[in-house]
Amino acid sequence: MKSEFRQLDFSDQAIYVGIDVHRKSWRTTIHLGEFQQKTINLSPPSPESLSDYLRRHYPNGKYLCAYEAGYCGFWVQEQLIEQGIETIVVHPADVPTTDHERQHKDDVRDSRKIARALRNGELKGIFIPTKQQQQDRALVRRRYAVAGDRRRAMTRIKMYLHFIGLYPPQGVMADWTWTKTFIQWLQRQAQNDQVLNSLLDEYAAVRQREQAIVKQLHQLFANDYYGPQMKLLRSVPGVGFFTAIQLLTEIGDMRRFKP
Numbered sequence: 001m002k003s004e005f006r007q008l009d010f011s012d013q014a015i016y017v018g019i020d021v022h023r024k025s026w027r028t029t030i031h032l033g034e035f036q037q038k039t040i041n042l043s044p045p046s047p048e049s050l051s052d053y054l055r056r057h058y059p060n061g062k063y064l065c066a067y068e069a070g071y072c073g074f075w076v077q078e079q080l081i082e083q084g085i086e087t088i089v090v091h092p093a094d095v096p097t098t099d100h101e102r103q104h105k106d107d108v109r110d111s112r113k114i115a116r117a118l119r120n121g122e123l124k125g126i127f128i129p130t131k132q133q134q135q136d137r138a139l140v141r142r143r144y145a146v147a148g149d150r151r152r153a154m155t156r157i158k159m160y161l162h163f164i165g166l167y168p169p170q171g172v173m174a175d176w177t178w179t180k181t182f183i184q185w186l187q188r189q190a191q192n193d194q195v196l197n198s199l200l201d202e203y204a205a206v207r208q209r210e211q212a213i214v215k216q217l218h219q220l221f222a223n224d225y226y227g228p229q230m231k232l233l234r235s236v237p238g239v240g241f242f243t244a245i246q247l248l249t250e251i252g253d254m255r256r257f258k259p
Contacts, residue, residue, distance in 0.1 A: 010061035015054060017085070018115030019067040020107045021076060026050070027107040029115040032058070036115070039108055047076060051083035066118045066125075068092045068110075074128050088125030090114070096122055129252060136220065137249040143217060143242075146210045153203040154178060157186070160199060221245050 016031040025043035028050065029036065042049055054063050065080055065087040080087040096117050101109050117123050129137065161167065168185055190197040218241075221230050226248060233244040 008057075008059055010058045013058075013061050014119075015058045015061040015063050016115050016119040017050070017054070017063060017065040018111045018113070018118055019050075019065065019076075020110040020114070021045070021067050021070065021072050022107070023072075025107075027111040029108075029111040030054075030058075031115045031119045034119075036112065039111060047079035047083050047085075050080070051085060054085070062086075064118060066090055066114050066123055068095065068114065069126060074134065077128065088123065089128065090123050091126055094123065127252070127256065133249065133252060139213065139217065139220070140245050140249045143210065143213045146206060146213060149206045150203070150210055153199070153206050157196070157199045157203060160196060164193075217241075217245060221248070 010032075013032065018029045018031075020027040022045075024045070025041050026045035027039060028042055029039045031037060040053070042053070050065075054061070063085040065085050067076065067087075067089060069089050069091060074089060077087045077089050095114055097113055101113055114123075166189060168182060186196070186200055190200050220226065221241075221244075226245075229248055230241075230244050233239050233247060234241070239247075
């Protein structure tokens with residue numbers, strides 16, 4: 001008697017995949033129809049390894065995948081789509097969560113609730129900016145981060161001056177305003193103070209870095225794509241250059257919102 005072997009075929013069947021994305025591993029839960037199949041740990045994780053697993057265990061299926069927006073950005077979604085896996089990125093607060101899951105949160109439960117909600121049609125993907133928009137947004141965010149570094153460097157200098165009891169004379173500085181005159185006074189004091197000299201070097205380096213980024217931003221947002229939008233936004237009272245570029249990169253084309 002000959003043995004018969006049936007080859008697996010999941011044609012026209014939806015395979016729902018929920019991923020809890022981490023740097024070293026992806027907890028991945030797979031649903032087939034109304035039933036949860038299994039939860040696996042992809043380590044090391046990659047879109048290619050997930051695609052290979054699905055095609056090996058669920059060949060010819062229609063793969064639908066979701067994961068929460070987070071530190072990894074959108075590259076996972078982009079590469080999974082290239083692998084033929086329809087993928088959405090969802091806001092973590094939009095994933096339905098039971099009280100038990102909220103109180104006993106872990107990676108396995110997170111991947112299971114994402115897969116379950118995807119199967120139930122309860123998830124809606126967030127807006128995915130283009131690659132260029134992501135790069136422009138990253139440059140704007142970099143400027144805000146460097147500006148924060150500069151403010152921290154200024155605070156360290158002021159606290160050190162308080163610590164050693166050194167205060168600028170009348171007329172050099174008013175209300176701790178960082179004028180050219182005040183910086184020149186600091187440089188004179190730093191000639192005989194190694195700590196203050198080091199703090200000033202830190203301030204000068206981060207200030208130079210910030211100015212370089214601001215120059216790049218002015219060049220970027222004067223191009224044919226951003227220029228007309230910048231002109232329109234800056235015509236609004238109270239909207240300056242940095243507010244305008246943040247609106248354009250974080251929100252993007254506002255016409256995508258329904259009135």
